Amino acid sequence: MxxxxxxxxxxxxxxxxxxxxxxxxxxxxxxxxxxxxxxxxxxxxxxxxxxxxxxxxxxxxxxxxxxxxxxxxxxxxxxxxxxxxxxxxxxxxxxxxxxxxxxxxxxxxxxxxxxxxxxxxxxxxxxxxxxxxxxxxxxxxxxxxxDGGAVASFQDVHAASQAGHQIVDARGAARFTGDTPEPRAGLKSGHIPSSRNLPFDALIADGALKPDAELEAAIRAAGIDPEKPVITSCGSGVTAAVLALALDTVGANKIALYDGSWTEWGGRDDAPVETGPARPV
The missing domain is CATH 3.40.250.10 (Rhodanese-like domain)
Structure with missing residues (x-):
């Protein structure tokens, strides 16, 4: 649909x-x-x-x-x-x-x-x-x-990160790697440990999502298996919804969005941060 x-x-x-x-x-x-x-x-x-x-x-x-x-x-x-x-x-x-x-x-x-x-x-x-x-x-x-299962808390994401479960970040590559500062002051640069990167705009063409086959190819190329549970994240929970939309479109089984996203994670002293490219799958 x-x-x-x-x-x-x-x-x-x-x-x-x-x-x-x-x-x-x-x-x-x-x-x-x-x-x-x-x-x-x-x-x-x-x-x-x-x-x-x-x-x-x-x-x-x-x-x-x-x-x-x-x-x-x-x-x-x-x-x-x-x-x-x-x-x-x-x-x-x-x-x-x-x-x-x-x-x-x-x-x-x-x-x-x-x-x-x-x-x-x-x-x-x-x-x-x-x-x-x-x-x-x-x-x-x-x-x-x-639908509580559609929303991921800091604790949910922290546990998923430690367990190596699927987390995908919609921010641009330079923000994910930590090579460029965050647009919001006071936030650390980098990404949630074990997360993958799929910039949201790679899924869009002319104000709509790309064809389903292209979406699934991009999702899998980022190291995400849509048949397994996945948490989407971004800067503040806005473009993470583009990833959730794309995942739902290709029939992903269980999708949760990290509402606090990097604004919460990058601003907490107790949240571990990685820099550089995503870990190898």
Missing amino acids: SHFVTTQWLADHLDDPDVQVIDASWHMPNSGRNAHAEYVAGHIPGAIFFDLDKNADTTSGLPHMLPDAVTFSAMAGALGIASDKTLVVYDEAGLFSAPRAWWTFSVVGAREVKILEGGGPRWRAENRPLETGESTAPAATFDAKF
Whole structure:
């Protein structure tokens, strides 16, 4: 089953009361871009802006961590997002932060979550309609039910690392090896011991995932067996969702996302760090 819908499909369903469109754009802190300001300037008609940083556990000290079920239900419901509708998420990078929203809503039990193929850039390139200002929806019911097995904690990842279980990191190669500093101040450089590296952008073409055969080839080339449990990680839990999406697309059996990712691991004194390339398989 595809996790994507086309721009034509969405255009045909914009007025469908069973479909809700969500702009889940988010940009790196050093990008110079403001996702909400861009949304106000122009977005897909009716799209609700879902701020990954605000609709999160803001008490954790880490960015965009999943809140508990009660808190998430209240946040999503206040935005007018209902758990019993088909949610179509997109971002203005093409395919960057939308998979994090796909993962989030899937983990908390939304009935159906789809990603817009090509995202905002393709919608704009096709000269489809845009709306300015804030789009709002009446308060709705979101009945959050967490899939705990889809979320990996620091303790889970530490145990997996020590046991040599599969962990795959979506950051760029130079960040993984520790040859370039982290964009967030105060973090160590390097990677989780025994983890593999598969930069998320190697899986994307034109705002969508590459064909399934190419995805599986890239996953296996990184030393990951999709038939065994795998934990995905990245800088702060956003592009790790691209890996989770790709793994799910090729039928991986058990996927968990490390929500704290390198922002947590690289900031802890008790977290061991390796530098250089991944260990040989």
